[in-house]
Amino acid sequence: MTGLAGKVAVVTGATRGCGRAIAVELGRAGATVYVTGRTTRQHTSPMGRSETIEETAELVDAVGGHGIPVRCDFSVVADVDALAARVESEVDGRIDVLVDDVWGGDPYTDFEHAYWDSPLDDALAMVRGGLETHLVALHRLLPFVVRSPGGLVVEVTDGEDDEYVGAGVPYYLVKSGVRALGRALGAELAKHDCTGLAVTPGFLRSEAMLDLFGVTEGNWRDAITDERPEFALSETPTYLGRGVVALATDPGVRRFAGSTLASWTLARTYGLTDVDGSRPDFGRYFAEVYRRGVDPATVDMATYR
Incomplete structure (x- = not known):
């Protein structure tokens, strides 16, 4: 695939x-991808994870792109200004694709207690890290996107609609807010012949999730249990990554302006699969099983892959 040759992306x-x-x-x-985040080989973020932006940039290089790692804390405006200055000087201020995926809220999530019984400082930290950072990134980087027609801005959230399903008030606020940004950008960027939208994964088999369940990508199915049958429908992050590339190379992408598109929707639209050739459809499972109160033990999970 070379559909983005000569293009510049910031993630x-x-x-x-x-x-x-x-x-x-x-x-x-x-x-060419500017790979931004807080964890480098010399500096670990409060997330305490081992993955680094240098590793990501090397993975970009390994598949034929050009990865440029830039340490950037998007809660620090000076950091984002420094990133913007590099984009201006190194690629003439060009951004064809901007993917806004800042999060960092995992240490502050509390799905067990009522909002008023959980620490206020954690709630505020989640909002600052998961929503205010998006505003900072957009404020400083959107000027580069709208310089030329055809730019794409993708907000990454969790969930395809604003139904509250009990994930906690601060978490809901952040993820709904990111979807709202996608809707607003759909309208605002259309004035500049650019496209803004949001995307969401399903049950994500991220590095942190694999660690949480004590498995690796090689044996992830060992984490499927009677208490957690939905893990059979989990997806790798690549599934959504392929969807974003499909959007970025679609000449008709403007028809999705302002939408929130799920990984399973993108898979159906563009004929995509996950790395193992499957097509997980967590949205269909959620609608047909969870919402209807069907016992998951009676469901053939293969139907939704």
């Missing part, structure tokens, strides 16, 4: 998870 939150996979897939399509 925020590209250290791991969807951000890393999106950066790699953009590189596979031929793009």
